[in-house]
Amino acid sequence: MPGKAIRARGVVQGVGFRPAIWHLAREFGLTGSVWNDAEGVMIHVHGDAAALEGFAAAIPKQLPPLARLDALEISDLVEEAADSEFRILASQSGRAETAIAADAATCPDCLADIADPGNRRYRYPFTNCTHCGPRLSIVKRVPYDRCHTSMAAFAMCPACQREYDDPADRRFHAQANCCPVCGPKLWLEAASIHTLGEGMQLEPLGGSGRWSVQDGVPTQSVGTMSGMNEFIRQTADLIRQGYIVAIKGLGGFHLACDAGNAIAVDELRRRKRRYAKPFALMARDVDTIRRYAAINDLELIALQSTAAPIVLLPATGEQLAEAIAPGDDKLGFMLPYTPLHALLLAELHAPIVLTSGNVSDEPQCISNDEAREKLVGIADFLLLHDRAIVNRLDDSVARLMAGEIRLLRRARGYAPEALTLPKGFESSMPVLAMGAELKNSFCLLKNGQAIVSQHIGDLENAAVQQDYRHAIALYRQLHAFTPTCLAIDSHDGYLSNQYGRQLAAETGLQVVSVQHHHAHLAASLAEHGVELDAPPVLAAIFDGLGLGEHGELWGGEFLLGDYRHYTRLGHFQPIALPGGSQAMREPWRNAYAQLRHYFDWQTLQSKYADLEIMRLLAGKPLATLDTMIDKTLNSPLSSSCGRWFDAFAAALGLHPEQVHFEGQAAIAMEVLATPVFSYEQAYPATWSMDRSGDFLVLSWQGLWQAVLDDLACGTDKARIAARIHHTLAAATVGVLNRLSGQTGADSIVLSGGVFQNRLLLEAVSEQLRQQGKTLLSPQRYPMNDGGLALGQAMIAAARHH
Template sequence: MKDICRKYVVVTGIVQGVGFRPFVYNTAMDNELKGWVKNTSEGVYIDLEGTPNSIELFLHTLRNEAPPLSKINNIAIEHREVRNYKEFSIEKSDDNDRVITLISPDVATCKECEMEIMNSKDKRFHYPFTNCTNCGPRFSIIKKLPYDRPMTTMEKFNMCPHCNEEYENPRDRRFHAQPNACESCGPRVYLTDRYGNEITTQDPIEETKNLIKEGKIIAIKGLGGLHIACDGKNEGTIKLLRERKSRPSKPFALMMKDIDTVKQYCLVNEIEENTLKGIKRPILLLDVKDNILPFTIAPNNNRLGVMLPYTPLHHLLFDDNIDVLVMTSANVSGLPIVYKNEEAVEKLGDIVDCFLLNNRDIHVPIDDSVARVILGEERIIRRSRGYAPMPIKITDIKETLAYGSHLKNAFCISKEQFAFLSQHMGDMDNLEAYKNYEYNVKHFKNLYNIKPEIIAYDMHPDLLLSNFAKKDEGKKIPVQHHHAHLVSCMIENKINEKVIGIAFDGTGFGTDGKIWGGEFLVCNYEGFERAGHLNYVKMPGGDSAVKEPWKMALGYLFKTYRDEVNTSIFTSIPEKNIKIILTMLRSNINSIETSSMGRFFDAISALINLKMKVSFEGEAAINLEAICDERESGIYNYEINFVNETYVVNTDNIIKSIVEDIAKNINKSIIAKRFHNTVIAFTLEMTKLIRSKHKINSVALSGGVFQNEILLKRLYEKLIENNFKVYIHKDIPCNDGGISIGQLVIANYKEKNMEE
């Protein structure tokens, strides 16, 4: 008789809802092992009996060939007394809230499922909810753990005998695929008019396609919410959508039929192609190949936001006559994404002509992610579907809730060594946005059984979220905005040392009560010293200067020229409006000072008469980057002063030089590029001065301004050339969508110092 031994194995990580148990079962059967496998809230437990060699082969396969959607964090193995199991079985899941279990994000349709929906002989031909253990909804349908069908929004759909047979068969691709269904037992799609009345039709998807071809605007319920869709080649319909949605110029996302279609309209390198075709399927910002598609998709922008189909329904919307769709998030401006059927009809009826809805509920709304490939790597701009709720591992932290930012919000909540950065929540401008935020925070708390001891929030005294945070239960710790930005970059890059942190963004409340945003901080997790910054400029009208960059431009002109301001540059602004703003500047009325790099970019955009008013955040700066003449290498004069032990960039000479270029009728594209070159030049010089003073060689770059490819790429290269060690963002957004994890870590370090 062969020697038999027993090993008890605990696998932690993302091991539920990803085909892990059938993988274990089949591997055990292939190696003639006995015992069992089951899901628990801690992870997957495996009890094995067999020859030492067979168990060793099993463990080798476990470590090296796990399912593609799984992510193993740890494998713990114990030797136990032999029990003489007779077979290998899959046991019922345990509900145990003592330990945390990780959840897979929603993932794109796999190739096998895609082939099935296109095969007229297959049971799931044209079935829009086809999925298996390798693909489909996860995070958006989970109500609680462990991840079993009764804990999801699929609970109400009873599987037919055929689907149940697949579900129960460990050798089947759909074994314990919790959303498993087919046309006879699963969710269904249906078409309604704009008032929610169902339209009788044999094939709602085909009818939707016909309506799109006729130039209609359709709201389509997808994986994490609704999209508003129309023909991406119909300029008239796109203009109408802009009017109905009150969205004059913010770019629309596009969904294209396949990668070959994308290559017709955009420049696509190998990394971009892999990102587009991967399981996460973000909206990827791509350089436009030519101007075949309507200008109204992305006015004054040389990039398009493109994604490939990521659900069976999406695949079925395309045919020989539809290969490009506008696919924009369905929400009223400033409000969260719509994800419930009744809410959709109520809020979107004035925007769309029809609704393509379904009866599978979305438990957690989740927007599309946005990414960009810069310096040869995918970098996330908006972290949501496909990425959330994948955690970031951090040691030695307490259960903490970090509220995040006012704009582009994502909160961060932690348990044990895991920090969960939420999906994109949007801007916190109103109570409805906060209610959506609150719903999602509650879901994360319940899902992972988290009771935060620490509450971290932005130190700005007037933010909606900060005021709510102060009323929360737990130790309240305010965190400076730019410090949080930089620590988020440090955490991502796994460094815990002092760095020169360069934080360039639009707005952040400073420790001196002014608005920061062009900052050079010497910092670590515990604290920071402000080593340098952009000079202060008055921001006339406060927040109104963000929406009307000409006011910011006037602020810069006033700082540079005082009473000798030449206002003839502003040809499109009424003289009386200019006089009002000048009076405010002279009298210091409603003119808070700012060192913001974002506002500096806005000012230059308005100064060259590119963008006087904006309809979305960052529009002026985006347009400024878009027109840059890449061949131009000129740099404007600038000054760096040393004031009170701090380096300050004096912008006066830059403004004077730009005004002179305007007077000489120098092309805007040349001025724009010279400005970018100048920012790169003075940032490099500032960093070298701070290195010399503080003896620090590591640099972290963070803040929304670093979404600018010219700035990030050239500055990174210049810093490397000058022997700096440079850390930048990749998996955590550099914009405000990433600061909550910085808040969380800083608050934990501050709390430790309080205890000591």
């Protein structure tokens, strides 16, 4: 009887792939076996030729939800069939290095289980199966067996063990499998005796349990199913009453309150010391979200995906508390992605705020003790459980822009999914890329794949640095990874750079220094599968700043490049940053520096004295700034597009004194421009392409003149903001078209954090596509610095080739 050997590569271990093959083989009447090994999954099958052909063709069409098939290699089997049925065998060649899948939102089958009164997992908040539940968040080391996860503390009961051992069961080898008898337990604590004292009305809610003081903490200590259900109902009641509750989730703690209660939301901002950045929201279902925001088909697919990210949606309809997203026209919604969230939201008909459980700028709390210590001044109550979170995972954030869902933060639900490298990188050396300073992630390049970590955060915070080092060590262990090269950003001040050099000194590894904007370019090439030896592409890389070739600060760059090399062809007019990093926090400094550069200040002051921006600047220490700029004292020149946006935002009165988070002023200008954007157009002839040595330099004197004149005429600021956006888009397209004519390059990368501006990205993309250009903009990896490590790794590998 003929036989086939079939090698499956990709995300095929720990995701129910072998049971799917078992079912499929039985369906086609085949005999043989399937097993895991160090390369993926191996299948040996015997049967008639037509059945074998049908079986192989069906594999890619009937994958389990969390599986990803990168390759299916088929060859003939010489040996005869040795069995009369199809079996799942133990791993060959010892225990395989099991790839860790991303944590996945609760599947429909598990949601049905917890909703069925006749099911033994009815309302059990830790229900999961092979198709959903925790993965990266609970794993300590490989292979990915239960004993190497935080579920090792929970021995399976006989009923769960039978499911785990049965190939026909969807919980076959589900490492987090559990039930109310043998799994994690849930309970509720008051943050302090003082909290409980203020909330004596809670006593009637006790139901199956009463408050008692344990180790100084008022606790509802009942761990039975009825007790856990009561705690969930109590938590919903607390939220309705205006309390703030810390909830231990999948990858960390969240802080929850009623999104319609303005007092509660304001209090959460005050306690958390997060005064402006929008809060994330969770709603029970799509119909609830539609009461507050518009959702199109692509956004709906993202919301309901196994990754279940926060999706930024246009705010419409009913109003929530104003402080949820102050000054923004978007709401960040997600759907419940664990049984606990589903059960809690089923008790609440309105959305809740569900923001990271931390003090601003610190990483999320992940342990109960850490939450008790750090969140006591923020949360009134804590909903806790005893399944340990091993690896911190923030919620991922996505936005629909230019016809695609694009990740702005890549974490839970996506990491550590690997990217198959383009042609030419199959035998690349192992590279560890350290990432950037802000929005850090790191990358492992191994065996033709790039594994980019979850969002780590801003390394300026000591706790985030510690988390960063822990995560690098864990990823190296999980993937049995020993790099031969370290890739770092060229900015010596980056803490990721410093740690990279420390590792290199300790291990003797080679270090490759990568220019910041070249890394953005290379990351886009990798994501879009551009081959190693493909011709160079043009790129517009717009961001806050990155170190240039000779110590300059870049940020509005036009490049021609591939994986190995790049050439800077053009840039924004470099303008001083008076005060250095202070200019990143105080937009008025950028406005003054721009106006001073392009005009005689005294003339400008007399002509536009009545303008709001001029009155504001008149009260600033301009003589000191003049001295700093003239003598280049803490006033480096920068071509930053981010600071360009800050300057114009300040001129329009948008956060001129101070921004509370990165990009706040630019976001405000996008929000202001959006309602009228389609009715406006660029200011005519208000930018110029000047030649400075080998570079085209974009200058903006005409744009500033037009904006000041519009302000003086009392033109609506929304219209001015829209015209500024259109002008930047037109200038960008103009430069790229000119450079395309000079170089012959018709493929163009648009990347960098500034292109998270939907108006800019869509306007530039649409005009370039109309002219026949091919666009390569990030989608699966952030275009901000969260995607930088991928580009660093690709450049290091390409240079080695």
